[in-house]
Amino acid sequence: MRAFTFERAESVRAAAESASNNPEAKFIAGGTNLLDLMKLEIEVPTHLIDVNGLGLDKIEVTSEGGLRIGAMVRNTDLASHETVRRDYGLLSRALVAGASGQLRNKATTAGNLLQRTRCPYFYDTAQSCNKRMPGSGCSAIGGVTRQLGVIGTSEACIATHPSDMAVAMRALDAVVETTRPDGTNRSIPISDFHHLPGDSPHIETALEKGEMITAVTLPKPAGGMHIYRKVRDRASYAFALVSIGAIIQADGTGRVAVGGVAPKPWRVDAADAALAKGAKAACAELMADARPTDDNRFKIALVERTLAAVIEETRDKP
Numbered sequence: 001m002r003a004f005t006f007e008r009a010e011s012v013r014a015a016a017e018s019a020s021n022n023p024e025a026k027f028i029a030g031g032t033n034l035l036d037l038m039k040l041e042i043e044v045p046t047h048l049i050d051v052n053g054l055g056l057d058k059i060e061v062t063s064e065g066g067l068r069i070g071a072m073v074r075n076t077d078l079a080s081h082e083t084v085r086r087d088y089g090l091l092s093r094a095l096v097a098g099a100s101g102q103l104r105n106k107a108t109t110a111g112n113l114l115q116r117t118r119c120p121y122f123y124d125t126a127q128s129c130n131k132r133m134p135g136s137g138c139s140a141i142g143g144v145t146r147q148l149g150v151i152g153t154s155e156a157c158i159a160t161h162p163s164d165m166a167v168a169m170r171a172l173d174a175v176v177e178t179t180r181p182d183g184t185n186r187s188i189p190i191s192d193f194h195h196l197p198g199d200s201p202h203i204e205t206a207l208e209k210g211e212m213i214t215a216v217t218l219p220k221p222a223g224g225m226h227i228y229r230k231v232r233d234r235a236s237y238a239f240a241l242v243s244i245g246a247i248i249q250a251d252g253t254g255r256v257a258v259g260g261v262a263p264k265p266w267r268v269d270a271a272d273a274a275l276a277k278g279a280k281a282a283c284a285e286l287m288a289d290a291r292p293t294d295d296n297r298f299k300i301a302l303v304e305r306t307l308a309a310v311i312e313e314t315r316d317k318p
């Protein structure tokens with residue numbers, strides 16, 4: 001690990017200013033992803049700004065009847081919160097499907113959204129990777145791609161976004177709240193928050209230099225049945241090959257977001273509209289522009305089967 005300096009931020013504005021003034025600075029929250037990346041020298045910040053002590057650890061009902069989740073709310077606290085379990089069950093289920101109890105005790109809402117890909121070539125500094133080193137090439141393309149993306153990918157990068165929580169937040173129409181170094185605030189719909197790789201896979205989100213996440217807001221509860229189903233190589237402590245986050249109403253209409261297949265949680269309006277017609281119709285819309293490799297073509301059938309199982313589950317429990 002390279003040497004770095006450390007500060008405990010005293011306000012959100014001061015944290016954002018400090019990150020903006022120091023081009024090699026990073027915020028640190030739970031540290032469960034960042035510290036691993038620093039040990040491997042994949043991320044080499046020279047300055048860390050600890051944002052844990054800023055009072056961003058509260059979950060509050062909004063005046064619109066939704067929920068405001070502070071950026072530093074731990075995954076465990078969010079998953080077990082009474083209102084989340086009752087009204088946003090999808091979020092609770094997605095969170096407990098991720099990582100382990102110990103990790104969820106440290107991992108935060110903001111850090112989870114910003115965790116980096118699990119592409120094995122990204123983690124191997126002997127391999128070329130456009131995300132780690134822009135312009136160096138992509139060792140995954142033509143390599144072992146079973147875990148990697150089938151849609152939303154590009155000629156420069158075929159990595160997936162690994163978060164379970166983000167899939168639920170996409171289905172719930174979450175909004176990411178931020179503060180910029182000049183003190184202005186922004187509300188970024190989760191649909192616009194994560195970027196597709198295009199020819200610049202190192203630019204992963206809509207955040208500007210120094211911009212800090214302060215909260216994630218959920219609209220008022222959508223009702224319906226909330227199901228998160230994660231398919232993975234091991235029963236626990238593994239990232240999704242495919243995951244489905246769905247909110248399905250009694251008449252079969254609803255919303256569906258997919259994890260494990262794309263560089264961002266994948267949701268398509270036409271698939272939501274087709275959901276009442278069944279898994280085949282909705283999957284056809286979700287995967288319409290898929291460009292799988294021979295290794296990961298199975299993910300397309302897996303999305304359809306997993307979605308079929310989710311729809312079946314709603315019929316089992318009216």
Ligand SMILES: Cc1cc2nc3c(=O)[nH]c(=O)nc-3n(C[C@H](O)[C@H](O)[C@H](O)COP(=O)(O)OP(=O)(O)OC[C@H]3O[C@@H](n4cnc5c(N)ncnc54)[C@H](O)[C@@H]3O)c2cc1C
Pocket residue numbers: 026027028029030031032033034035036051071097098099100103106107108109110111112113114115162163164165211212213214237238239240
């Ligand atoms: C072994 C293992 C298994 C895992 N399995 C899963 C899994 O199955 N599913 C899953 O979803 N996740 C999984 N994870 C990932 C885990 O959920 C993330 O590491 C965690 O959510 C990151 O949160 P953190 O608070 O620790 O972030 P940190 O590591 O502190 O930070 C991550 C990034 O976010 C930035 N950041 C943090 N806070 C802010 C802020 N307020 N504003 C702007 N930027 C900020 C940091 O600068 C950094 O770039 C796993 C992790 C490990 C180590």
Ligand code: SF4
Pocket residue numbers: 117119120121122128129130131132137138139140141156157158159201
């Ligand atoms: S798929 Fe993306 S993250 Fe993986 S090696 Fe290629 S550029 Fe890097």
